[in-house]
Amino acid sequence: MDFRLTEEQRMVKKMAKDFAEEEMIPFVAEWEEKNEIPMEFYDKMGKLGMLGGPIPEEYGGSGMDYVAYHLLIEEVARACSSVRTTVSVQTSLAETNLLLFGSEELKQKYLVRLAKGEMLGAWALTEPNAGSDVGGMQTIAREEDDGWVLNGSKMFISNGDIAGAVIVFARLPNTKRHDGICAFVVEKGTPGFSIGKVEIGTKLGLRTSHTAELIFEDCKVRKENLIGKPGDGWHMAMEVLNSGRLSVAAGAVGIARACLEASIKYAKERYAFGKPIGRFQMIKDKIAQMSTEVDAARLLVLRAAQKRDLGEDNTLEVSQAKLFSAQVVMRAADEAVQIHGGYGYSSEFPVERYFRDAKVCSIYEGTNEIQKLIIAGAVIGELD
Numbered sequence: 301m302d303f304r305l306t307e308e309q310r311m312v313k314k315m316a317k318d319f320a321e322e323e324m325i326p327f328v329a330e331w332e333e334k335n336e337i338p339m340e341f342y343d344k345m346g347k348l349g350m351l352g353g354p355i356p357e358e359y360g361g362s363g364m365d366y367v368a369y370h371l372l373i374e375e376v377a378r379a380c381s382s383v384r385t386t387v388s389v390q391t392s393l394a395e396t397n398l399l400l401f402g403s404e405e406l407k408q409k410y411l412v413r414l415a416k417g418e419m420l421g422a423w424a425l426t427e428p429n430a431g432s433d434v435g436g437m438q439t440i441a442r443e444e445d446d447g448w449v450l451n452g453s454k455m456f457i458s459n460g461d462i463a464g465a466v467i468v469f470a471r472l473p474n475t476k477r478h479d480g481i482c483a484f485v486v487e488k489g490t491p492g493f494s495i496g497k498v499e500i501g502t503k504l505g506l507r508t509s510h511t512a513e514l515i516f517e518d519c520k521v522r523k524e525n526l527i528g529k530p531g532d533g534w535h536m537a538m539e540v541l542n543s544g545r546l547s548v549a550a551g552a553v554g555i556a557r558a559c560l561e562a563s564i565k566y567a568k569e570r571y572a573f574g575k576p577i578g579r580f581q582m583i584k585d586k587i588a589q590m591s592t593e594v595d596a597a598r599l600l601v602l603r604a605a606q607k608r609d610l611g612e613d614n615t616l617e618v619s620q621a622k623l624f625s626a627q628v629v630m631r632a633a634d635e636a637v638q639i640h641g642g643y644g645y646s647s648e649f650p651v652e653r654y655f656r657d658a659k660v661c662s663i664y665e666g667t668n669e670i671q672k673l674i675i676a677g678a679v680i681g682e683l684d
């Protein structure tokens with residue numbers, strides 16, 4: 301097996317690393333303090349093709365392969381997880397949903413603008429009473445002569461209040477569980493679509509990522525904005541989540557790597573008992589463990605990405621990568637704070653933010669428990 305990156309993959313990784321070091325890392329503390337990332341920042345990312353990485357060039361994207369795209373995600377996450385969340389939701393969820401299932405008209409109207417970064421996108425599946433249990437969704441889509449009418453609400457939607465277009469899942473009246481789920485593109489400003497509570501600066505982590513409640517009250521959507529056919533939504537959501545999960549996994553690797561790098565630096569600088577703490581075996585143990593786990597998590601991510609590049613089903617590999625990297629980042633963040641001692645608990649050092657940002661990797665786009673159900677289902681198979 302050849303573990304070397306191609307020339308193009310190396311170039312994407314370098315471009316993303318340089319961008320993160322010049323345009324992100326120097327500003328993250330200020331963004332966190334103000335609870336805000338200026339929209340011009342995303343314009344800049346869009347112009348560099350960083351908001352449509354794996355989308356084909358004919359639809360406004362950069363046409364990179366999935367290995368390259370997940371290396372880009374790792375670099376972005378190493379600098380700022382809130383930005384990484386926006387990039388993932390934009391690319392791996394909203395754009396991917398349109399690319400895989402949208403009509404040509406929807407692709408031209410929305411995908412091209414999203415991929416070029418001319419507007420932000422969101423992807424709304426979760427509801428106040430239905431997260432892991434997607435089949436429990438209650439938002440209703442009623443067909444009318446000239447379109448659809450949506451009623452219900454969505455919860456915890458990343459980019460929800462700043463997106464120009466949101467992909468919204470809803471079910472046909474009188475349907476249950478996985479039947480009758482549909483997906484629509486709903487534009488910002490559509491009558492009947494309003495924003496509820498927005499969490500920015502108030503969450504445990506991802507303090508500069510917008511997380512919004514979306515409300516639909518007799519919200520009229522034109523019939524062409526239905527993605528695919530009525531009832532396709534369940535299959536669509538699972539396929540798209542598979543794509544989103546891998547970017548969360550790559551994001552977790554990025555945070556874990558940032559923890560490792562910060563720990564190595566600190567272990568060389570901090571003196572205790574007359575020597576750098578990196579000389580103590582228990583500190584070496586932590587760093588060796590972290591380093592090994594970061595590499596192992598990345599290999600799982602890249603294996604799943606490569607399978608996708610080869611056009612093979614990667615559901616099992618994605619869930620393994622998501623589960624493992626979410627566990628690795630929690631351990632890495634814990635040890636990084638520990639290595640920094642009291643300073644690790646202070647916002648003066650970035651490991652405090654890494655610790656807070658790490659947790660959501662084991663919650664969104666399918667919790668660790670849900671990944672274990674998928675993995676067990678695949679490896680155990682049917683039981684009597």
Ligand SMILES: Cc1cc2nc3c(=O)[nH]c(=O)nc-3n(C[C@H](O)[C@H](O)[C@H](O)COP(=O)(O)OP(=O)(O)OC[C@H]3O[C@@H](n4cnc5c(N)ncnc54)[C@H](O)[C@@H]3O)c2cc1C
Pocket residue numbers: 389423424425426429430431432433455456457458459503506511660663664665666667668669670
């Ligand atoms: C910051 C943030 C951003 C988000 N962004 C988005 C977004 O952009 N779009 C979107 O649609 N959603 C988004 N979400 C929602 C996220 O995907 C859900 O929170 C997640 O899927 C879990 O759903 P829940 O919160 O309803 O938890 P629940 O489903 O209520 O789960 C509660 C607990 O029960 C466990 N559990 C549930 N079912 C089972 C089972 N069968 N077996 C074992 N354990 C189980 C879970 O693992 C969890 O530990 C976001 C969430 C956060 C926090």
